Amino acid sequence: MGVYHYFLNLPASIFAKLLRVLSTIDKKYILFVFVATLFLALRLTSLQTDISNSDAYRWHRRSENFLTAIKSHNFKETYQSYHPGVTLMWINSLVLQLSKSYNYRFAEDFSELTFENSSYYPFIQQISKGSIVIFLFILFSYQLIIVSKLYDQRTSLLYGLLIACEPYLVGLDRWFHLSSLETYLAFSGFLTIWYWKKFGGTFYVVLSGLLIGLAVLTKVTNLVALIPCIFVIISRFFSFKSGFRFKRFLNLGVDLDARSIIKSVAYFLISFMLTVVVFFPALPAHPLFVITKVLGGITGGIYTDVRETPFSGAFSMFYYPFILFLKLSPLSAFLSIWVFAVAIFSKNNIKKYAWLLLYVATYFFALSISVKKIDRYSIALILPILLITSIYFANSKVKAGLIACTTLLFTFIIFYIYHPSYSAFYSPILGPNPSAKALSLNVYDNSGEYYSDAALYLNKIPVEGDLWLPYNIDSFRPYYKRVVSSFYSKDSQYAVTSIEHLEEISALCPRHVSSFGSRLEPLVFVLRCN
Template identity: 30%
Template sequence: MFSPQKICKKDIFSFVFLAIVFYSFFLPSLSTSFIAINEPDWIERSARFIEAFLKGNFANTYQKYHPGVALMWIIGICVKLFGKEIFSVENFPQFAFSARLVLGTVFFLIVLLSFNRLRKAFSFGLMFFLVPFLLFSEPFVIAFVRSIGLDALLTAFIFASFCFFGAYLKSNKFMDVAGAGIFFGLALLTKVTALVLVPVFVLGILGVLGVRPSASWRMGLTPIKPLLMLFSISAVVFFLFFPAMWVGPLKTLKDIITLGAINAPLYDYASPIVSDGIAGSVFAQKFLSYSLVFAFRASPLLLAFFLLGIIAFFSKKLDKKLRFLGVLALVFLVCYYVPISFAGKKIFRYILPLFIPAGFLGYIGFCFAIEKIENKRWLLPIVIGVFSVRILYNISFAPNYLFYFNPLLGGRVSAQKFIKIDFETTGYNEAGKYLNDKGVGEEKIIVTYPPKSLGPFVNGRVEDIRTYPNADFLLVPLGKREEFKDKTTLCYALEKTFSYRGLEYLFLYENICK
């Protein structure tokens, strides 16, 4: 057996190793480009949020129905500390690096600390560190952790609330239910999508009472007490950190529920995330689209362990602790997947929280596979070799992680047959650099979508391609090429194609009629 001192040293070594892995993926070219299409919008909202708060205009801290408050606190403070014009060619790289570094570090610490609490509660060994390792080395996850947007922060808060709730079911300690409530409140402050955790909490409590009736005395005889504590704490957090709630709680809640929880997912339009052939089937569009996107966006190792974990869950010989963890992961998987599948609005980055149950089930699958191997003599070097290859291959896509597609399924060539290839605004900085080197100045007009994603990288004037009729240059991303096809045929000639690993993703047209 290991002494506490040795265990502590191994824990520290594991934390340091995970930090090295995470920041090796996270840091390359952090200041050079946008990732998410709405990143500039959230920077502007954050600036308005912090300005309204400092002036005591609390009602105006409500900026969007998401509501995005947790993100706006973090980025708003960064904006205020930066103290200079953000969206300029000179200043933006400095701001982008510092703000993203803060946001990424918040993600890293939340995931690591909450995961470690779950590990301690269940007395899992060091091998349990596979869960954050899988998350921190997934290209799709890292792509959006590097972005100033809601989805990665939401994933971190959901992950933390899930971990503390799982720890509570094992320990029955107030600190765990409080942790679950705090992070659930922060998740709701980020995006109302976090409401998917409510059935997870309810089913988790009822499940423990059903499987272990003797646990009822520890939980206050009924499931009401822990749920009441959890939801009360989350409500307090939501109220305290949302200034708009201080002056107009009913109106703020009404707008968030009506616009964010009902209207946006059901009625907002978003481009299809699967190919046209598959989109023809209503069933496939509703229930298989996110599965296809996840399969092609996840790495082979995660996908393989995830599927093996689902198989292992039904094995009679599976360890009780692993089965308990598997139940929680599967409940979350269903509670999250079904609502986003039913919603009319589908965006490919919404699969990000699915990497949480995939990570836990991946750990179960890994343990199951190890247990089945009789001769373990060469196991350690094989595992080290496989994971080293995974790290080196995945990190080779830095900083353009959205160009990663599961090589086990045929990579990009196969992916484009099933899903829509979307890189959001990756690489707009390359187009800006090209135009600047070409000598484009303020007198030239460039139109693109969205214009704010190109503005900080180019000296010319940038306008919206959807509304501006005539320009000197037209920049079209791959995902919008079909939509704006008519605009590129009138007076425009292809000037430059931007590609990465043989994949064309941006098309620059020059006006030849001017």
């Protein structure tokens, strides 16, 4: 009987011991673990079939070609795209190598281990996207540590919570793409040089150059991150003798430690350039070829775009603020507007946000002057904006705990509605059918959301004729077990399209068969053709 009571009371005793252990741990560490768990849980679940974004298939193929080029020492072929996407391809090449080495031990037919195999593709999607999420998590954790040193732990935790729960950001972090990778790397590099300005240490100058180099290797447009970083370096050795006056500045009434500036900038740029050269074998092997291709891609992005948008000419500066208002959660959007409209323009606060504002202004200007405007590019602004918001509200009269609880409440509601394709999120400010409203405003863009659901549905029903898919075919084809065509023919039996092309495709395929989307509205449609 005593043994029975012992085992009966065992769970209670274990729980009591656990509570005693937890009581000895600083609650801030517990909160950090909670935020970290939230970050990972929202990004690592249901990665197999949630979305294959429109470029994912191409980046898988490019990664495979990159790996082959490395193995064969054909370094010119490590150039795969003008972006150039090198950091993504390095990460995924290691994943591909490990996964194939594992699968070759069990596969009876090696031809099954291809991206064209709809049974293998979800597996490779899961581990490839999962590896990107883990890499982002490392950068995210590093940012929280740096922010806690630059400000305090309250600011760091609030920033971490906002980043972990922001729905559109979570959606992009789950993509197999460059956007999140370049953003986290560039902002980590900027925070690192800012940390160095405040606390010193040559190691941080070198580390910042490394991170910015990896950001540029992910996407070359992150060269603009050099501007705020170099300004931060110069500012550390730049002080006015007796207040700032323009005439005194012209008369060199400033203390400027030129030797220290040159030395620090040199460390930073050498680290940056070594990173670019070492990790991008095509560059030292064929520099003229690579530079020409990359510059061609940059100029093409700045001056040409096939998309129609009302935000051109004088209105181009309004595109990204408008997109952020529609894509940020209502809480983040209104808190950010409050901070930018009220807080940062007071004399007491402007110094606190100056470097972050420089970073935001640099990226905002670079994005706005480009003719090519895509909603996901706004991610470059989300991290610094949420940090500015966190700095203000972590120490304001508004309790940070209230913001945290409201954020979590919004998170559970929004993620229930959009699971698992969170990048389809549009703010409920637009009404009960936010995507349809965004379409009417000419800013809606489907990047592959819910196409995998349509493919999995069609795999289960008999399709005797052709399947017509004129748009986003690379988001659908990897999951579909039969042949799909981007052209309509008299043999087309079914068509799949998203809401922005529904009217066009319905003219030839008028019968509605099924639809997929969020719990608010259908976004992708399966249609039966005449």
